[in-house]
Amino acid sequence: MMVHEDCVFCNIIKGDIPAAKVYEDEKVFAFLDIAPAQKGHTLVIPKVHYESFMDMPKEELSAVMEAVKKIAPAVVEGSGAEAFNLGVNNGEAAGQVVMHAHFHIIPRKKDDGLQMWSQGKYEPEEMEEYKNRILAVL
Ligand code: 5GP
Ligand code: ZN
Numbered sequence: 001m002m003v004h005e006d007c008v009f010c011n012i013i014k015g016d017i018p019a020a021k022v023y024e025d026e027k028v029f030a031f032l033d034i035a036p037a038q039k040g041h042t043l044v045i046p047k048v049h050y051e052s053f054m055d056m057p058k059e060e061l062s063a064v065m066e067a068v069k070k071i072a073p074a075v076v077e078g079s080g081a082e083a084f085n086l087g088v089n090n091g092e093a094a095g096q097v098v099m100h101a102h103f104h105i106i107p108r109k110k111d112d113g114l115q116m117w118s119q120g121k122y123e124p125e126e127m128e129e130y131k132n133r134i135l136a137v138l
Helices: 008-014 058-078 126-137
Strands: 021-024 028-032 042-046 083-087 103-108
Touching: 008 028, 008 042, 021 058, 028 058, 042 058, 058 083, 058 103
Parallel strands: none
Antiparallel strands: 021 028, 028 042, 042 103, 083 103
């Protein structure tokens, strides 16, 4: 299904929910996140409703990525930032709240205090074990 009636992002694309749009083309839409990690935080989404970017055909995924490459430098410069994080929360346990595929572009400055994730450590042999577990699935 192309549009989900009860999806907030589908309704933003349709214009039924207002949003601060920064970009639109045939396949892609981008707008400011209402609760920014940093001001200028932008969401880039496919116009077709997919729950996850993992479900997107390669043409649409590459259109979204091309748009990210266009939009991210503008987000950085327009926000007076120096760099950006590109993020995906894929799945509920990873923090995905809106089940319409989206990429977060978060403008960053040195010492802005934002920590995207903490750094843990492996016990001896554990890294090798995880490598092998992943390889077994691939
Ligand atoms: P997720 O946690 O699913 O990766 O991110 C969803 C994002 O969508 C959140 O950062 C949230 O602030 C943003 N968001 C949710 N509802 C709305 C909305 O109605 N308008 C806008 N502009 N952003 C929204
Ligand atoms: Zn949707």
